[in-house]
Amino acid sequence: MAYIELRNVSKSFGTGKDRTEVLSNINLEIEEGEFVAIVGFTGSGKTTLINLISGLMMPDEGQVLFKGEPVTGPSHERGVIFQNYSLLPWLNVRNNVGMAVKEAFKKMTKKDRSKRVEDYVEMVNLSPAINKLPKELSGGMRQRVSVTRALSMSPDVILMDEPLSALDALTRGNLQQEILKIWNQDKKTALLITNDVDEGILMADRIIPLKPGPKATLGPEYKINLDRPRDKTALNHNEEYKKLRNGIMEYLIQIGEQRASKKENTYTLPDISPKIRFKPFSKISFS
Numbered sequence: 405m406a407y408i409e410l411r412n413v414s415k416s417f418g419t420g421k422d423r424t425e426v427l428s429n430i431n432l433e434i435e436e437g438e439f440v441a442i443v444g445f446t447g448s449g450k451t452t453l454i455n456l457i458s459g460l461m462m463p464d465e466g467q468v469l470f471k472g473e474p475v476t477g478p479s480h481e482r483g484v485i486f487q488n489y490s491l492l493p494w495l496n497v498r499n500n501v502g503m504a505v506k507e508a509f510k511k512m513t514k515k516d517r518s519k520r521v522e523d524y525v526e527m528v529n530l531s532p533a534i535n536k537l538p539k540e541l542s543g544g545m546r547q548r549v550s551v552t553r554a555l556s557m558s559p560d561v562i563l564m565d566e567p568l569s570a571l572d573a574l575t576r577g578n579l580q581q582e583i584l585k586i587w588n589q590d591k592k593t594a595l596l597i598t599n600d601v602d603e604g605i606l607m608a609d610r611i612i613p614l615k616p617g618p619k620a621t622l623g624p625e626y627k628i629n630l631d632r633p634r635d636k637t638a639l640n641h642n643e644e645y646k647k648l649r650n651g652i653m654e655y656l657i658q659i660g661e662q663r664a665s666k667k668e669n670t671y672t673l674p675d676i677s678p679k680i681r682f683k684p685f686s687k688i689s690f691s
């Protein structure tokens with residue numbers, strides 16, 4: 405039995421002629437402890453996919469199963485790290501993370517909870533800012549708090565919706581390593597949504613492209629058989645990595661071109677119905 409399973413999942417938005425099927429017939433199985441990355445174009449339905457797995461949205465057709473049971477709503481067993489840091493503006497860093505820890509570890513003593521918060525804040529190098537409000541932090545710092553908050557709850561599954569896309573290369577690299585460390589140490593299951601193929605190869609066991617919508621479906625999967633821990637710089641000289649990267653990029657370029665040519669080839673035909681009425685032949689006389 406797969407840990408997470410999507411069976412023939414479809415999701416539409418809107419009604420009547422404005423209805424758009426964003427995801428169509430998605431089938432996906434993720435094993436316990438696996439790290440899967442979905443790469444896709446902007447607007448292809450990646451967030452919708454994460455929302456369906458987290459339980460924030462329900463599919464129109466098909467089923468989303470977690471440990472064999474249908475997902476009926478959100479749960480802290482499946483922690484989501486969102487693209488846009490969603491912190492409570494009136495709480496400082498300590499309390500933003502603390503609230504999540506309290507929710508996930510209701511029976512933990514106050515002292516242990518406090519220690520856990522401090523350890524996780526330390527992990528993303530935010531200890532000096534622990535008493536600051538979100539408005540006093542930079543965008544990158546806020547995103548780090550958001551990542552910390554999700555990880556501090558120790559979810560069984562870490563669902564990541566482009567969590568690092570707005571960060572500078574250094575912070576991004578550090579957080580990639582922190583997420584990998586927690587995934588590996590605590591034997592988590594992870595699903596990363598990204599538009600960065602290199603990030604996917606660095607982190608995941610499998611990469612699956614999401615074909616652009618409407619009616620987005622999953623493309624062929626690419627297994628990443630590179631040893632861990634993976635070093636970004638060393639990977640650049642690794643033949644297996646180069647081959648894999650080229651293969652995925654070629655596939656994405658090809659489906660991107662198909663999407664563009666579909667758009668270009670949509671023509672509105674001119675009205676060519678005759679405007680002049682001819683007399684029937686019988687009325688023409690020959691002399």
Ligand SMILES: Nc1ncnc2c1ncn2[C@@H]1O[C@H](COP(=O)(O)OP(=O)(O)OP(=O)(O)O)[C@@H](O)[C@H]1O
Nearest residue numbers: 417418426444445446447448449450451452453487
């Ligand atoms: N609640 C909603 N109501 C109506 N349309 C929606 C809703 N959520 C998403 N959509 C539409 O579904 C499509 C896919 O959106 P989604 O956010 O899943 O894409 P995405 O791949 O995550 O995009 P991005 O890379 O820009 O974050 C878009 O066309 C979007 O407008």
